[in-house]
Amino acid sequence: MWKNPENLTENLTENQQTKLAWIAATDPRLYRAYLLKEDLRVIFTLPHHAAAEALDRWVSWHAAAGSRRS
Numbered sequence: 001m002w003k004n005p006e007n008l009t010e011n012l013t014e015n016q017q018t019k020l021a022w023i024a025a026t027d028p029r030l031y032r033a034y035l036l037k038e039d040l041r042v043i044f045t046l047p048h049h050a051a052a053e054a055l056d057r058w059v060s061w062h063a064a065a066g067s068r069r070s
Contacts, residue, residue, distance in 0.1 A: 036062070 024031040043054045 020031075023034070039058055043051050043058060046054055
């Protein structure tokens with residue numbers, strides 16, 4: 001996707017909705033990578049103390065999610 005998520009949710013065209021749904025359905029790894037990137041992008045916009053806490057939660061959650069997929 002070529003837009004930031006805040007722009008996707010506010011101004012998502014029908015074509016863009018279709019593309020995102022197609023990516024999610026046909027290439028779950030690519031879609032997951034996109035979501036991971038966007039999660040990190042948001043974390044790095046937070047103030048330092050909040051970002052550190054959010055990053056710890058993000059790492060813990062994704063580590064747990066990875067072990068569930070194994």
